[in-house]
Amino acid sequence: MSNHLTGTWALLKLALRRDRIMLPAWLAVLVAMAAGSAAATIPLYPTLAERIKASETINTTPPVVALNGLIYDESSIGAIAMVKLSGIGAILVAILAIILVVRHTRSEEDTGRLELVGSTVIGRHAALTAALIIGFGTNVVLGILTTLGLIAAGLPVAGSVAFGLGWMSVGFAFAAIAAAAAQVAGNGRAANSLAITLLGVTYVARAIGDTAGPRWLSWLSPVGWQQQLRPFAGERWSALLVSLAFTAVAVAGTYALAARRDLGAGLLPDRPGRARGAAFLGSPLGLVWRLQRAGLAAWAIGFLLLGLVLGNIASKVGNLLDNPDLQDIILRLGGEKGITDAFLAAEFGLASIIVSVYGVQSIMRLRSEEANTRAEPLLATGISRLGWAGSQVAMALFGTTILMFATGLGAGLAHGLALGDVGGELGRVLGAALAQLPAIWVLVGAVVALYGLVPRQVVLGWVVLLAFFLLGEMGPVLKLNQWVMDISPYAHSPKLPGPTLDYGPIFALVAVAAVLTAVGLVSFRRRDIVA
Incomplete structure (x- = not known):
């Protein structure tokens, strides 16, 4: 030994x-x-x-x-x-x-x-x-x-x-x-x-x-x-x-x-591929999809199950309240529906943090492909830098959307079935889950910017995720100034499902995400490949 x-x-x-x-x-x-x-x-x-x-x-x-x-x-x-x-x-x-x-x-x-x-x-x-x-x-x-x-x-x-x-x-x-x-x-x-x-x-x-x-x-x-x-x-x-x-x-x-097991192989067996590749593999986006589709499917199944569990719990939240004073407050604030919506909003907020992990991990693949010299042979062909990197960014945005959709779909179905109103609840709950996406995309954009500007330090994307999360969660406890807490994109995510929706923060988050992503892609286009 x-x-x-x-x-x-x-x-x-x-x-x-x-x-x-x-x-x-x-x-x-x-x-x-x-x-x-x-x-x-x-x-x-x-x-x-x-x-x-x-x-x-x-x-x-x-x-x-x-x-x-x-x-x-x-x-x-x-x-x-x-x-x-x-x-x-x-x-x-x-x-x-x-x-x-x-x-x-x-x-x-x-x-x-x-x-x-x-x-x-x-x-x-x-x-x-x-x-x-x-x-x-x-x-x-x-x-x-x-x-x-x-x-x-x-x-x-x-x-x-x-x-x-x-x-x-x-x-x-x-x-x-x-x-x-x-x-x-x-x-x-x-x-x-x-x-x-x-x-x-x-x-x-x-x-x-x-x-x-x-x-x-x-x-x-x-x-x-x-x-x-x-x-x-x-x-x-x-x-x-x-x-x-x-x-x-x-x-x-x-x-x-x-x-x-052998070095480089997993215990789960790899399936042999087809003798001829599909036509879509001729594009960077097709290659990225081929490499990540299995992992995305596993994540999506997990988030669908998570949503089903959350929706089931949400339908029972009102019955679990055994504090008379709290019941009275809740009834005055909107009844059991109010606490149910608060529960779903809180859980979707937590789900958005975990989905952000997928987004960070997906963008960091750009750095691993570059450092392992797999990017350079591709870029030596007719594939442009923006086409190669942009395909990975598109996959990260698409993947995070699929995961939040799966969460909202599961929660909406379970909650709607429990209440006997799938048609009314599914769209409302699904929309609440998707409303978390702009904050996730800001984090994806921040990691893209790190990759373009300081590729060797792209791992700091995990620290950025942690910092954003802590500002939102611990800022009120630590009595931080509001402008400090507002640095976190999660602080601007709408607390849905609820009665009203302010589109201003959503548009602002999308704009910030777009700017950060553009900065990262332009910086990557202008710099040298870094091993």
């Missing part, structure tokens, strides 16, 4: 050098988000009565519970302060773990670099081990820094440690999941898609378990395991063992899978 690990240290140092900008940026934002949320929330609820009232309102509002989870101690200021980050924050931690592990395993195989390195004195499992060390090590550092940040913000030590360990455990679980996905999938994009799909499925399972039930569904999710640690609510340290046991089993299984 030791021979299989030869060269792990060298690969680890190389990977850390490659991530010297991205990793500190992610860690700094996540830790600042946690500490800032705690520091901003503590003064808001100085008395026990205020804390209990806030907790009861959260726990009896299904949209909030579905997004973030339950507060297990309604008198705890720490539980209130960190409830949002135990849900949405855990998603970000999981995405970071997935990006890191796939980036240094399957993506390296796709480029051919791992085969080149493997021809030297590098062991068979060195790259996988180095990637797991980076994934686990990053989450250990994140857990420690988060714990220290929460303590510095004034939260209890035991709860702060539990929260830091909870985030760490989520990162561990999804690092192991990503490593296994890298063995099964046929390429890095498919591995990312598979791991993120599993993240979405398990998160939805947790949301159903915490709202509509049954409760055991929450135990099918690494995010649910983290929440069962119950930071600041009578810590249950034994829940950590579930996540660690899963990680150990998943890592052992990953090494077993790695021993059974």
